[in-house]
Amino acid sequence: MTSPGTLLVTNIGELTTNDDEHRDGARIADAAVVIEGDRFVWVGEASAAPSVDQRLDAGGRAALPGWVDAHTHLVYAGDRSAEFEARMAGQAYAAGGINVTVAATRAADEAELERLLVQRVSEAQASGTTALETKTGYGLTVADEERAARLAARYADEVTFLGAHVVPPEAEAEGAAGRAAYLDLVTGPMLDAVAPHVSAVDVFCEKGAFSEQESARVLRAAAERGLATHVHGNQLGYGPGVRLAVEHGSLSVDHVGFLDDGDVDALAGTWHDPARERGTVATVLPACDLSTRMPLAPARRLLDAGVPIAIASNANPGTSNTSSMAFCVATAVLQMRLTVAEAVRAATLGGAIALDRHRAHPAVGDRPERPRLGVVAVGARADLHLLDAPSASHLAYRPGMPLTHAVWRAGRRVV
Numbered sequence: 001m002t003s004p005g006t007l008l009v010t011n012i013g014e015l016t017t018n019d020d021e022h023r024d025g026a027r028i029a030d031a032a033v034v035i036e037g038d039r040f041v042w043v044g045e046a047s048a049a050p051s052v053d054q055r056l057d058a059g060g061r062a063a064l065p066g067w068v069d070a071h072t073h074l075v076y077a078g079d080r081s082a083e084f085e086a087r088m089a090g091q092a093y094a095a096g097g098i099n100v101t102v103a104a105t106r107a108a109d110e111a112e113l114e115r116l117l118v119q120r121v122s123e124a125q126a127s128g129t130t131a132l133e134t135k136t137g138y139g140l141t142v143a144d145e146e147r148a149a150r151l152a153a154r155y156a157d158e159v160t161f162l163g164a165h166v167v168p169p170e171a172e173a174e175g176a177a178g179r180a181a182y183l184d185l186v187t188g189p190m191l192d193a194v195a196p197h198v199s200a201v202d203v204f205c206e207k208g209a210f211s212e213q214e215s216a217r218v219l220r221a222a223a224e225r226g227l228a229t230h231v232h233g234n235q236l237g238y239g240p241g242v243r244l245a246v247e248h249g250s251l252s253v254d255h256v257g258f259l260d261d262g263d264v265d266a267l268a269g270t271w272h273d274p275a276r277e278r279g280t281v282a283t284v285l286p287a288c289d290l291s292t293r294m295p296l297a298p299a300r301r302l303l304d305a306g307v308p309i310a311i312a313s314n315a316n317p318g319t320s321n322t323s324s325m326a327f328c329v330a331t332a333v334l335q336m337r338l339t340v341a342e343a344v345r346a347a348t349l350g351g352a353i354a355l356d357r358h359r360a361h362p363a364v365g366d367r368p369e370r371p372r373l374g375v376v377a378v379g380a381r382a383d384l385h386l387l388d389a390p391s392a393s394h395l396a397y398r399p400g401m402p403l404t405h406a407v408w409r410a411g412r413r414v415v
């Protein structure tokens with residue numbers, strides 16, 4: 001194995017692979033990996049590593065797959081720190097704040113919107129995020145949603161259409177007819193305009209956003225075009241979001257702060273149903289729960305019931321203005337009662353499963369082959385996060401500390 005451009009990262013004190021072929025919770029002590037091009041081509045114990053032309057000594061540091069952040073809203077302009085301050089002074093979060101960002105985003109020119117997006121993606125990368133999903137949803141006109149989807153497709157691994165974020169004010173002002181017309185737009189011309197840039201459709205199924213029937217219509221329109229779906233559900237109270245996601249075979253239902261036993265059982269059931277190709281992931285958003293002062297999602301209960309979970313940042317200007325996955329992981333361990341191994345897995349492989357990127361997808365049309373994410377395994381995309389710590393447990397043991405030492409994304413060192 002001596003081809004040019006091959007890199008051996010060796011003397012990794014503890015390597016989390018998420019590859020169940022490895023013993024000890026998918027971790028290897030005294031490990032090494034070989035990266036060639038954009039892939040891992042060898043993973044194992046350092047003593048058995050092949051010799052290659054370039055070598056990097058990790059100095060006994062811990063390494064893990066780069067974070068896979070499966071829920072963000074990064075295409076926007078404007079600031080809502082005043083709303084945040086009011087919330088910290090006791091005001092409740094209401095979905096209506098979204099329209100403040102819609103107005104600022106519509107007013108921004110494309111170059112400015114792209115600059116802001118690039119800045120946010122590179123901030124996320126600086127703390128170890130190597131793959132991310134981002135959503136539209138702050139444009140809410142055909143042109144503004146198309147612009148957001150097109151920009152997002154340049155920088156995100158997966159783009160989700162969220163035209164059904166809220167009914168925009170100009171449609172709301174027209175009463176029931178305006179609302180119906182907006183749904184026609186979202187499920188028709190707007191969806192057609194964004195379709196070349198997105199792989200999935202999302203809907204905010206909540207009081208103040210979209211009802212069960214309206215949300216079901218959005219999910220059906222996505223399925224008719226062969227697009228995957230996600231649901232923002234059970235964020236602000238108990239409701240139909242989880243049930244809808246389960247019924248429509250969504251990849252994930254996100255937020256899930258308010259779950260009854262039926263919701264948990266229904267999610268677990270999706271992973272044991274032979275009629276389904278796969279189940280629905282519960283994506284928990286710890287930074288959002290804290291920033292909205294809502295109850296933390298019951299991640300422990302979900303895992304104990306056999307529901308795969310993802311941990312994501314939900315980076316957005318209203319409810320979670322951070323892309324720090326390390327902060328989310330520390331919160332999941334310290335407050336949601338996950339073990340470090342469970343939280344790290346949920347923030348890497350869990351995110352990949354929520355995006356259906358835990359498996360490779362062959363090239364289709366103009367879309368190139370998409371490699372496996374969220375694992376350190378031969379053939380997976382070479383996304384590696386080296387910590388300034390001897391073990392991943394430091395992520396929760398030393399919360400808030402700058403533990404990212406180096407990051408490779410698709411085989412290229414980016415930090």
Ligand code: NIG
Binds near residue numbers: 318319
């Ligand atoms: O995931 N819940 C809906 N959407 C975002 C909030 C967006 C905002 O307030 O701007 C979320 O929390």
